[in-house]
Structure formats: structure tokens, C-alpha cells
Amino acid sequence: MSETATADLSVVGKAHARVEGPLKVSGVADYAADRDFPGLLHAVPVGATIASGRIKTIETDRARQMPGVRAVFTRGDLPPMSRVTGDMAEQTKVDEKRPPLDDDEVRYYGQFIALVVADTLEQAKAAAEAVSADYEARTPAIDPQLVADKPEVVHERGDAAGAFDAAPVKVDAAYAIAPEVHNPIETHATVAVWEDETLTLYESTQAVVNHRNVLADMLGLPRERVRVVSRFIGSGFGGKLWPWTQSPLAAGAAMVLGRPIKLVLSRPMMFHAVGHRPRIQQRVRLGADPDGRLMSIQHDYVNETSILDDYTEHCGEATAHLYRSPNLRVTGGLAHRNVGTPTSMRGPGAVPGLFATESALDELALALRMDPVELRLANDIDVDQRYSVPFSSRHLKECLTTGAERFGWARRDPAIGAMSKDGEVLGWGVAACTWQGARLGCSASIDLREDGSARVTTASQDIGTGTYTVAALIAAELLGLQTDQVEVALGDTRLPAGAISGGSMLTASLVEPISAAVEAAGKALIKAAISGKDNPFSGADAEDLAFENGRVARKGGNAPALRFDELLRMLKLGRVNGSGSGEGTFGQKSKPKVSTQSFGAHFVEVAWRPQIARLRVSRVVTVIDGGRIINPLAARNQIEGAVVMGIGMALFEGAEYDHRSGAPMNANLADYVVATHADVPDLDVCFLDYPDLELNRLGARGVGEIGLAGTAAAITNAVHHATGVRIRSLPLRIEDLLAAA
Ligand code: MOS
Numbered sequence: 001m002s003e004t005a006t007a008d009l010s011v012v013g014k015a016h017a018r019v020e021g022p023l024k025v026s027g028v029a030d031y032a033a034d035r036d037f038p039g040l041l042h043a044v045p046v047g048a049t050i051a052s053g054r055i056k057t058i059e060t061d062r063a064r065q066m067p068g069v070r071a072v073f074t075r076g077d078l079p080p081m082s083r084v085t086g087d088m089a090e091q092t093k094v095d096e097k098r099p100p101l102d103d104d105e106v107r108y109y110g111q112f113i114a115l116v117v118a119d120t121l122e123q124a125k126a127a128a129e130a131v132s133a134d135y136e137a138r139t140p141a142i143d144p145q146l147v148a149d150k151p152e153v154v155h156e157r158g159d160a161a162g163a164f165d166a167a168p169v170k171v172d173a174a175y176a177i178a179p180e181v182h183n184p185i186e187t188h189a190t191v192a193v194w195e196d197e198t199l200t201l202y203e204s205t206q207a208v209v210n211h212r213n214v215l216a217d218m219l220g221l222p223r224e225r226v227r228v229v230s231r232f233i234g235s236g237f238g239g240k241l242w243p244w245t246q247s248p249l250a251a252g253a254a255m256v257l258g259r260p261i262k263l264v265l266s267r268p269m270m271f272h273a274v275g276h277r278p279r280i281q282q283r284v285r286l287g288a289d290p291d292g293r294l295m296s297i298q299h300d301y302v303n304e305t306s307i308l309d310d311y312t313e314h315c316g317e318a319t320a321h322l323y324r325s326p327n328l329r330v331t332g333g334l335a336h337r338n339v340g341t342p343t344s345m346r347g348p349g350a351v352p353g354l355f356a357t358e359s360a361l362d363e364l365a366l367a368l369r370m371d372p373v374e375l376r377l378a379n380d381i382d383v384d385q386r387y388s389v390p391f392s393s394r395h396l397k398e399c400l401t402t403g404a405e406r407f408g409w410a411r412r413d414p415a416i417g418a419m420s421k422d423g424e425v426l427g428w429g430v431a432a433c434t435w436q437g438a439r440l441g442c443s444a445s446i447d448l449r450e451d452g453s454a455r456v457t458t459a460s461q462d463i464g465t466g467t468y469t470v471a472a473l474i475a476a477e478l479l480g481l482q483t484d485q486v487e488v489a490l491g492d493t494r495l496p497a498g499a500i501s502g503g504s505m506l507t508a509s510l511v512e513p514i515s516a517a518v519e520a521a522g523k524a525l526i527k528a529a530i531s532g533k534d535n536p537f538s539g540a541d542a543e544d545l546a547f548e549n550g551r552v553a554r555k556g557g558n559a560p561a562l563r564f565d566e567l568l569r570m571l572k573l574g575r576v577n578g579s580g581s582g583e584g585t586f587g588q589k590s591k592p593k594v595s596t597q598s599f600g601a602h603f604v605e606v607a608w609r610p611q612i613a614r615l616r617v618s619r620v621v622t623v624i625d626g627g628r629i630i631n632p633l634a635a636r637n638q639i640e641g642a643v644v645m646g647i648g649m650a651l652f653e654g655a656e657y658d659h660r661s662g663a664p665m666n667a668n669l670a671d672y673v674v675a676t677h678a679d680v681p682d683l684d685v686c687f688l689d690y691p692d693l694e695l696n697r698l699g700a701r702g703v704g705e706i707g708l709a710g711t712a713a714a715i716t717n718a719v720h721h722a723t724g725v726r727i728r729s730l731p732l733r734i735e736d737l738l739a740a741a
Contacts, residue, residue: 012477012698013689015633019483020232020468029232033189035202037260040191041070043117043253044124045246046131047110047269051140051338051662052307055104055113055133063116063130068123071257072131073115075101078252084217089587091210091500092217093242095275096341098308099218100245100252106135107307108340109662110272115249117261140338140662141307146281148302148333155320155386158327160285163296167287171363175284175356176729178654179304180277181270181664182345183674186234188274189264190247192254199251200227205243206236206463207500212493214243215251230491235464237645238344241502244274271655271667275343279304280313280352284360287327292370292378294325299357302333306341310334313342314349318434318709319357321595322396324381338662344502346645347705350435351712355649355730358431358713362720371414372430372717373404376601384595392594392694395625396432399601399688403430403623406684407603416724424607426618427722431604433710437508437596437627437692437701440499441584444513446475448521448550449575452565453485456514460498460506461491465704466634470507471514473630474698478518479564480549496579504598505586507630507702508695515697516580522547524576525564536562536570585695596694598706600624602643602714605681608722613734613741615722617647617715621684627692627701639685639707646711648675654731 023029048055060072071077081099084092100112114131118124164170191202199221205211208228216226233240250263265273280303287296301315316330345351365372380397383390404410412428413419419426444458456475462468472486479486489495499509526545529536529552537545537554546555553561568575585596605619620643629635652673656665666672685707691699716727723740 009477011473011483012630013628013632016469016473016483016631017633018466018469019472019488020462031186031232031234032191032202032204032230033262033264035191037193040260040262041117041119041257042121042124043115043250043261043263044128045112045249046114046116046128048106048113048133050106050135050137051109051142053106053135053137055106056136058114058131058133060114060131063127066123066127066130068119069116069127070119071117071253073101073253074113075104079219079255081218081248081252082220084214092213093210094214095242095311095343096244096309100249108272108338109664110269110340112245112249112273115253117253117257142337142339142657142659142662144279146279146302146304146335148335151300151331151333153329154316154332155328155330157385160296160298160327160329163327164285164287164298167295168290169288169364169367171286171360171367173284173360173363173728175282175359177280177352177355178730179279180345180649180653181655181672182237182239182276183270183669183672184235184237184239187265187267187270188240188244188246190250191260191262192250193260194254194258198225198227199255200229201247201251202229203247204233204240205230206233206240206461206502208461208491208493209459209497210500211243215247218248219251228493230461233461233463237346238348238502239274241344241500246273267669268667271664272340275341276655277345277352278311278313278342280315282315282356284356286360286364288364288368292368292375294323294379296327297325299330301353302335304337304339304342305334306339307336309341311342313352315353315356317349317353319353320386321384321597322432322434323379324385339657346642347435347708350709354431354433354710355712358710359716359728362429362713362717363726373400373409376400376432387591387595389592389595392596393627393690393692394597394599395688395690396599399599399623399625400432402686403601403603403621406686407621409603417722424609425722427606427608427718427720429604429714429718429721431602431710431714431717433600433602433706435504435598435706435709437598437695438503438505438586439582439584439695440505440509440586441582442499442509442513443496443579443581444510444517445496445577445579446514446517446521447575447577448525448564448568450565450568450573453487454479454481455487455489457489457495458498458513459493459495460510461501463501465501465638466631467501467506469634470630471510474511474514475518478515480551503586504702504704504706507700509582511696511698511700512582513580516582517578519578520580521576521578524578525567526552528571528573528576529567532571536567594694596692598624598626598701598703600706602711604714604718606715606718606722610741613738615719615734615737617681619682622707623686623688624703624706625688625690626703626706627690627695628699629687629689630698630700632687635687635703636685638704640683642704642707643683643711644675644680646708647679647715650712650715650730650732652731
């Protein structure tokens with residue numbers, strides 16, 4: 001498809017219900033934990049009850065004698081496991097690098113110290129309860145005040161400190177975010193089958209290829225003898241990007257016992273065993289001239305990480321390019337604590353970073369007595385100052401003006417608490433957002449079949465975001481088919497090596513490999529047509545023929561084109577196949593020629609009832625500049641879900657740790673509160689739909705995470721407008737607002 005042809009697309013850009021929807025609502029979709037096999041045994045891990053110390057002894061005799069128990073594994077009982085280097089480009093990334101049961105040290109509460117395997121889940125659970133350990137315990141390092149071990153400069157230009165000192169208007173504020181836990185409804189699950197020296201893992205993973213590579217390397221198995229299958233997952237939000245210890249535990253048990261092993265984590269285990277967004281503290285200093293032009297930005301952040309792993313939350317991700325500032329300095333650092341290893345959580349880096357910087361910008365607007373939308377417009381820029389290159393497609397201004405228009409921002413009275421409706425005080429807040437636009441290297445294959453259908457395959461996965469549908473739409477568009485004529489197979493390492501479902505990058509990553517596969521299939525079809533003795537294009541060579549829209553025709557001729565299925569039937573061929581791949585742009589070290597980023601703006605209304613200290617988010621308008629939207633229905637769903645997650649981040653979510661034991665104290669969905677349907681406000685999501693042809697021929701960038709970026713700041717900015725209380729620590733507690741009640 002040429003660039004000009006993208007103007008009239010037939011299926012891409014139109015709303016499509018998910019192609020896999022019927023499988024899900026009818027219960028047919030097979031999630032990892034749904035897998036069953038003859039002889040399958042159930043495994044339940046045992047977690048440490050201290051956060052720091054050494055295991056002296058583990059008492060397993062009682063558990064071993066309980067009904068149905070087949071094995072209790074402790075250190076040394078599983079096949080040897082190696083550490084893995086962990087490289088995202090190599091698809092060997094893992095955040096918790098220590099294999100399970102590797103030594104007797106305990107470094108976080110709940111760290112798995114044993115694994116019980118039994119005939120039934122109930123037997124395994126009961127026996128796991130009966131395992132006890134004797135520890136040499138130390139006082140855990142869980143101080144919530146974070147000081148970076150070794151802060152590092154992440155971005156710097158000009159003289160940020162000097163320009164800040166000289167600036168006539170300044171903000172200097174500190175922001176904190178409590179640890180957040182992904183909490184997908186499907187908990188992490190592994191079903192491991194060891195058969196014919198081959199390991200098959202049915203896994204809840206956002207990255208089958210990466211998972212296969214890590215498990216093979218960890219277990220010392222050739223990669224071709226490890227298969228990972230993840231056809232459906234019940235969401236991940238980043239918590240299922242990289243392998244966690246439950247998977248090698250299940251694999252090791254299956255290898256030792258020669259029986260299929262099912263290991264499904266409990267909800268409480270989700271709070272320490274599979275990553276979380278770490279506790280983060282940030283300081284933002286902004287200096288501006290009296291017209292609101294930024295003269296200096298300083299952004300310093302530190303995140304908690306575990307004792308062994310250096311997980312960095314790149315909070316400065318968006319700081320250096322969202323607004324113009326000649327002087328800037330961004331630093332980051334880590335504080336090691338006795339907590340489980342953190343990991344990517346939806347919009348890692350930019351999401352917590354934008355909470356701080358977009359809050360500080362609101363504080364600056366107040367100091368300047370300037371409208372916060374005007375302040376953002378005044379600092380817009382069309383060059384990415386990190387690299388001094390233009391943005392491929394940046395429409396932040398239009399996001400702000402369109403959002404303001406749809407929201408009715410012009411009616412805003414800037415005075416605190418001045419607006420009300422139906423007895424409630426209204427607060428209106430705004431925040432901008434940005435998220436990377438990037439591609440990952442990815443391969444795909446396509447079969448064109450004699451019945452007129454096509455089958456697309458890639459070892460990427462649909463994590464609930466709509467990838468089956470996106471892949472079907474792309475192929476249907478290129479082949480002139482309807483979506484239901486395209487079958488899509490994903491989530492299996494036996495398919496052509498695919499990309500992770502992460503960073504909102506998969507949609508953009510799929511366009512080129514599927515296009516290349518279609519082209520290759522067209523070439524194969526032409527070759528088959530001209531090589532038979534009855535060439536339907538009488539005497540034509542390959543160069544004389546073209547494959548477009550699923551049809552083969554003579555170039556420049558006016559003879560009717562033949563659809564691929566007609567041609568296949570004439571040739572008595574069942575199918576032709578083509579494979580293709582696309583290069584990645586993510587993580588490139590060299591300076592890019594242009595900067596590819598998505599942008600957006602959130603406008604939030606909160607309703608505050610001071611008589612009973614009740615706050616709710618009542619209305620949100622979000623405008624996203626996310627490239628071409630392949631499927632507006634799924635994209636809207638992504639942004640709506642992300643905005644609702646932003647409500648959770650602002651108002652509810654935060655893991656609490658016992659300061660003595662280091663245990664997550666609210667490790668359940670009653671005490672760790674996530675936003676529910678009852679919290680969902682009136683949501684208006686709008687896409688600007690400017691194709692970004694830098695990324696692929698359809699101009700798709702992919703969306704999801706950007707909907708969470710900036711949302712919490714827009715909410716707390718609205719809270720300030722309603723109550724006069726500036727919330728600098730998330731989640732907001734109602735007691736923070738009592739003074740205003
Ligand atoms: Mo997302 S945190 O890249 O799954």
C-alpha cells in the first residue's frame with residue numbers, strides 16, 4: 001500500500017468488535033490456568049514470613065505426610081538454574097534475575113522458599129500451610145523515605161540551576177507515589193509439561209518469545225526444546241511482560257516429577273512475587289519568566305528497588321521533550337529495600353513522572369496567575385530538544401484546544417471553590433501527556449487460501465488489548481478482504497518470532513511484517529501462476545504482473561485482475577505462503593532523524609461535597625494524538641480503561657508494608673482499592689487521527705499507556721481547584737481534604 005492510498009482505507013480506521021470476543025464471552029478462550037492434562041498435579045509455593053534474613057531450616061516432614069502430596073521442593077531439589085543476563089533487545093529480559101530457591105537468603109517478604117506439589121489444589125494448599133521455616137531474621141530495610149544510592153544525570157542542557165535562580169517565578173515541590181500493584185484479574189499462571197525432553201509452558205505472559213528464551217537459558221535447555229503458549233491473557237499491565245519465579249518453579253517440578261504441573265498464584269502473592277510499580281519520590285523545580293515561558297526545568301527522582309535487582313523507573317522519560325526549556329537537568333537514582341523486585345507498570349516512567357511535572361506546572365500557573373491551558377500552549381515546541389530534531393507528528397496544541405472546547409474550559413472560574421453544581425463544588429483540572437511512539441522488531445507469516453481466506457501468524461500475543469483484531473484488520477486491508485475472512489494465530493513460540501506486547505508498541509510493530517508477508521505471498525502466487533504449463537496470464541513474466549488488494553493483474557494492462565483464491569483454484573493449489581519482518585526502532589542508541597511521540601491532554605472535573613468530605617471524579621475529556629487509529633473501538637476502550645486506572649492511581653491505589661515484617665498489609669482486592677465501574681465518570685475520548693508515516697505505512701503508533709499518563713495530575717489539579725488543597729502524595733486520602741471540608 002502506498003502512502004497516498006492510505007487516504008481511502010476500507011477496514012482500517014473503522015470500529016470493529018473484537019474478533020476473539022465470542023470465544024471469551026462463551027468461555028471457550030483457553031487461558032493458561034484453564035489448561036488441563038492427564039496426570040496433572042497442582043503446585044503451591046510457600047512464601048517466607050520475614051523480609052530479610054537467612055533460612056536456618058525448613059520443616060517439610062509434616063507436609064510430605066499429608067494426603068495427596070507428591071513432593072515438597074526446597075533449595076537443591078529442582079534442576080540447576082542459571083541467572084540470565086536480561087537484555088530486552090535480545091528478548092532475554094527478566095526483572096527478578098535470581099532463580100527461585102537459589103540460596104538461603106530471604107530478601108523480601110513472601111519470597112518463595114519451597115514448592116509443594118499434590119494431586120489437588122486443596123491438598124497442595126493445605127500442605128503448603130504446613131511447611132514452616134526457622135530463620136535468622138534481620139531488620140528489613142523498608143524505610144519509605146528514599147534517598148538515591150548514586151543519583152545519575154539522565155538529561156542535561158544549559159544551566160538549569162543558574163536559570164532557576166535567576167527566574168522571576170518559581171515552583172519547587174516534592175511529590176510521592178505509593179507502590180502500585182498491577183492486579184490483573186487473571187493472576188499469573190503456569191502449566192508446565194515436560195515430555196520427550198521438551199518443555200511446554202502454557203503461560204500468562206505478554207511476551208512468549210522472551211519468556212521462552214529466559215526459561216531455556218535459565219534451565220540450560222536449547223531454545224528449540226522450550227515452547228511457550230499464551231493464547232489469551234486476562235490483562236497484564238506490564239506485570240506479565242517478563243518472567244517471574246513461578247514459571248521456573250513449575251517447569252523445574254514438571255521436569256523432576258515427569259508430570260504436568262499447574263501453578264496459579266494467589267491474589268496475595270501478586271503483591272510481592274510478580275513486580276509492582278515501586279514507591280517513587282520526585283522533586284520538580286520550574287523557573288519561568290512573567291509570561292510563563294519556562295526558563296528552567298529540574299526533575300530529580302528516586303525509586304525503590306529490591307536488594308538484588310536494579311529496576312529503574314525512568315520518571316524523566318517525558319520531562320526533556322514535552323515543553324520548551326533552554327535549561328534542563330533530570331536526575332534519577334535508586335534506593336534498595338527489602339521488597340519484591342519492581343517492574344514495568346502501565347506507562348512506566350512517564351506515568352509517575354508526569355504526575356510530578358504536570359502538578360508542578362499547575363502550581364506554576366497559579367504562581368503566574370495564568371490559565372493552565374494557556375501556560376502549556378505557551379511552552380509548546382515542534383523540536384525534540386533532546387536530539388534537536390523535529391517531531392514526526394506533534395499535535396499537543398490541538399489536543400489542548402480540542403479538549404478545552406469539548407470540556408467547556410472557557411467557562412472555568414479560576415478562583416478556588418468558585419464553581420458548583422447541584423450542591424457540589426466543582427474543580428476543573430488539566431494535564432498534558434506524552435508517550436513514545438516506537439516499533440519493535442517483529443516477524444509474521446501469512447497463508448492465502450483457495451477458499452478466499454487468509455491466515456496471519458506471529459509469536460506476539462493479545463493481552464486483552466485487541467491484537468487479534470488489529471492483525472486481522474491490517475491483513476484484510478492489504479488483501480481487500482473482510483475481517484472475518486482473516487484468521488489470526490498468536491501467542492505461540494512455534495509461530496514466526498514476534499514482539500512483546502508492551503510499551504504500546506505492538507500495533508505499530510505489526511504493520512510492516514504483515515505488509516511484507518502479504519507482498520511475499522503475492523510474489524509466491526505470481527511465481528506459481530507463471531511457472532505452471534497453463535500460465536493464466538499467457539506468457540507473462542513475474543515482472544509483468546503485480547499483486548495488489550489480493551489480486552494479480554498485468555501491470556498497466558486492462559485485463560481483469562484475478563483474485564488470489566480464483567487463481568489458487570485455477571492452479572489447483574490449496575494455499576501460498578509469505579513471510580516478512582519489520583525492524584525495530586525502540587531503544588536505538590543513535591540520534592534519530594525525527595522524534596516519534598504520541599501526545600494528549602486530559603480535562604477533569606471533580607465534584608466535592610465538603611459537608612461529608614466526599615470526592616469523586618465526575619467528568620473526563622481526553623484527547624489523544626496517537627497516530628492513525630487502526631480500530632477506534634478498541635483504542636477508545638484502551639484509553640477509557642487507562643483513564644479509569646488513573647482514577648485508581650490518584651484516589652485509591654497504594655500497597656502498604658508492615659514496617660516490622662515487611663509484609664504487604666493490604667494484599668487483597670478489598671484493602672487495596674482499584675477503581676471499579678461505580679467510579680467511572682462521564683468519559684469523552686477523542687482521537688485526532690494524524691497518521692505518523694515515520695513509523696509504518698499505515699501511520700499507526702498504538703495506544704494504551706498514554707491514557708494513564710497525566711491523568712492523576714489532571715485529577716489532583718482539579719482537586720486543588722475545588723478545595724485549595726494541593727495533593728503531592730498519591731493516593732490522595734480523604735483526610736488530606738478534611739481541612740477543606
Ligand atoms: Mo506495558 S507496562 O509495557 O505492559
